[in-house]
Structures are given as structure tokens and as C-alpha cells.
Amino acid sequence: FAVVMLNSEGATKAPGRAILGYTLPLCALIVIAITFHVRRLLSALEIAQRELCEREADARFLATHHAVSRLPNRRLFTQALRDRLAVAPRICLVLIRLDSFSTLMEKEGRRAAEALAAQIGPRLMAGSHPDDLVAQLANDLFAVAHALLPEEDGETLRRQACAALD
Numbered sequence: 001f002a003v004v005m006l007n008s009e010g011a012t013k014a015p016g017r018a019i020l021g022y023t024l025p026l027c028a029l030i031v032i033a034i035t036f037h038v039r040r041l042l043s044a045l046e047i048a049q050r051e052l053c054e055r056e057a058d059a060r061f062l063a064t065h066h067a068v069s070r071l072p073n074r075r076l077f078t079q080a081l082r083d084r085l086a087v088a089p090r091i092c093l094v095l096i097r098l099d100s101f102s103t104l105m106e107k108e109g110r111r112a113a114e115a116l117a118a119q120i121g122p123r124l125m126a127g128s129h130p131d132d133l134v135a136q137l138a139n140d141l142f143a144v145a146h147a148l149l150p151e152e153d154g155e156t157l158r159r160q161a162c163a164a165l166d
Contacts, residue, residue: 066136068114069121077135081145084133088147092154094161096124101140113139120165127164 064076072080084091098116105113120142124134133145146157 066121068118069136071121071125071142072133072135074135074137077133077137077143077145080133080135084145084147090148092146092148092152092157094144094146094154094158095137096120096142096144096161096165098140098142105139123164124161127160 064073065071066073081091081093098120101113101116104116117136117139121134121136124142124144128134128144129146131147133143135143135145137143144157144161146152146154148154148157
């Protein structure tokens, strides 16, 4: 079996030169194009994976924190309070309900109510001891838990929380 190629003058030409002259550069271009697209796909996949990890972290955070105030929510507060009760002999718990919160929400809208609630958390944190647990249990309900020392009473904590909101 033999392969013979003729050029335009009718002369024979070696078949290897045609393959090297046309096919090999075409294959090289195809490989370059595939490599380029694979790199783009890998880059897009890395970005998507990073975004997915960030969204998972956000979802885990929002499972235990209030979306507006970023304070611990009821679930995290309950668990943290159980943990503290296991080691602290006395805990003072101050619950703060915002008066007329639902009226504000009805008259001014959800954004105004959320803006008010978002201001309460930082104020309570600023007026609390660093070891205190401050949480938002509902839209209009906040809590501060403080492990009492033998010489402390809960009234002092209540006054501090109220002063932080004035």
C-alpha cells in the first residue's frame, strides 16, 4: 500500500510534508484554543466555588444571628445561656421590649422599624460588660445576660441597659 500525492504540475510529493505543513499547525491551534477555554472554565469554577463558600458562611451566620442587628438570635442565645448556666452560679437576665414597635412598623414601614432595631444592638453592647451576652430574640425583643459576681445585683445591670438606650 502506497500513498502518492500529486502537486499542480503532476509531480509526486512526499505525504509527510503535507501533514506537517497543514495538519500539525491546525492541531496546534486546536490545542491552544482548548487550553484557553479550559483555563477560563477553571477560573470560573474557582470563582463560583469561592462565592459558594462565602454564601455558606453567610447562611451559617444568619442561622444564629439576627439579619438586621447582627446580634445573636434566639437559637444562639438559648444555647449560650445554657452553657453559661452550667458554669455560673448566678445569672441576671434583662429582657428589653421596644414599646410601640409594631405601631412604628405599621405607620413608618418595615425599614424604619429595622433601622430602630439596628441602633439598639450597638447601644446595648456599648453599655454592657465585654463578657455579657447581648442578643436580639425578636424584632422588638432584646436580651442581656450577665454572670453576677457575689457583690453584684441585677438592678445595676437593668439600670445600665436602660441608660444605654436613653
